[in-house]
Amino acid sequence: MRFKDLSHLKRPEPLTITLGNLPQHILMTKYAKDKAFKISERVGAIFEKSFEWYGFTLANTDHPELITDIGLPQNDLNLQDYTTLGSQRIAEFQESLPEDLLINGWIHSHGDLNYRHFSKTDEQNHVTVLDFVAARTRKPLAKKEIAIQDLVLLEKDRFVETDLERGSICLITDGPITEAKIMETIYGSFCYSIVIGDKGWHEQEIHCREMGILSGHTTVRSQAANIEFVDTGRSLSQSYINELSNEVEEKIKAHTDPPPEMIERM
Ligand SMILES: [Zn+2]
Numbered sequence: 001m002r003f004k005d006l007s008h009l010k011r012p013e014p015l016t017i018t019l020g021n022l023p024q025h026i027l028m029t030k031y032a033k034d035k036a037f038k039i040s041e042r043v044g045a046i047f048e049k050s051f052e053w054y055g056f057t058l059a060n061t062d063h064p065e066l067i068t069d070i071g072l073p074q075n076d077l078n079l080q081d082y083t084t085l086g087s088q089r090i091a092e093f094q095e096s097l098p099e100d101l102l103i104n105g106w107i108h109s110h111g112d113l114n115y116r117h118f119s120k121t122d123e124q125n126h127v128t129v130l131d132f133v134a135a136r137t138r139k140p141l142a143k144k145e146i147a148i149q150d151l152v153l154l155e156k157d158r159f160v161e162t163d164l165e166r167g168s169i170c171l172i173t174d175g176p177i178t179e180a181k182i183m184e185t186i187y188g189s190f191c192y193s194i195v196i197g198d199k200g201w202h203e204q205e206i207h208c209r210e211m212g213i214l215s216g217h218t219t220v221r222s223q224a225a226n227i228e229f230v231d232t233g234r235s236l237s238q239s240y241i242n243e244l245s246n247e248v249e250e251k252i253k254a255h256t257d258p259p260p261e262m263i264e265r266m
Helices: 030-047 079-083 087-096 122-138 161-164 238-251 258-264
Strands: 016-018 025-028 056-059 069-071 101-110 139-143 151-155 169-173 184-198 201-212 218-224 227-229
Touching: 025 030, 030 056, 030 069, 030 101, 030 184, 030 227, 030 238, 069 101, 087 101, 087 122, 101 122, 122 184, 122 238, 151 161
Parallel strands: 025 227, 101 184, 151 169
Antiparallel strands: 016 139, 056 069, 056 101, 139 184, 184 201, 201 218
8 A cells, every 4th residue: 555645735834923032041241140149148148157148130121131129128137038939029129120130040150069950949930030020021923824724804894794604714804815924923021040159150041022012922941051251341349239238138138947959958
């Protein structure tokens, strides 16, 4: 028995037109990087011990891909909440920000531990942060054709109810047409995750979500990424470092019991 060549029956690839891209690497100002490591240093100096802390990476709304600052929320004493970021906590922090700043990710420290990976708890936090920031970092990535098997074209005021029984989708137009393509917008959102250590190391990932606005088709992926540091000339002044020390003292609570993440690593 011979099979006929079926290649001619293959449906053509849906038409896709690229409109934009999600970041492939992380952009961060040198100022934001220096501030992150300064927070770790201040934590060590104030509490005379290295503690983990977390903060948010911030960007200007006109350039959501560039981390320009680090926002330090109240870090909880409550151990469960300390490493598990809740969307309520993120929402409160976003509301406290000026309107031209947005959260584009989160950053945390593993203190003086040489644990240079994201833990299971961290992975859950990525999802929470992405859920929260997705609407603000959202941009159109492509227009993609939705392949419709049996599209029915009807003309306004010129069809009868039984015409609607046919087809999976029907398009009603104000004039006669014989062919139509439905193109949906694929929106993409991202958030950054950075983990740093007291010795100066950092590891980072980008988390991306793409969603078709009509089909609802959603893909999520995480990828390790490089950071490109951008020198904007802004630096940490001594008076700002003093201010930051006060902020650290106020927002980071020393606790003696290990948080769940630390237990997870043992
Ligand atoms: Zn961690």
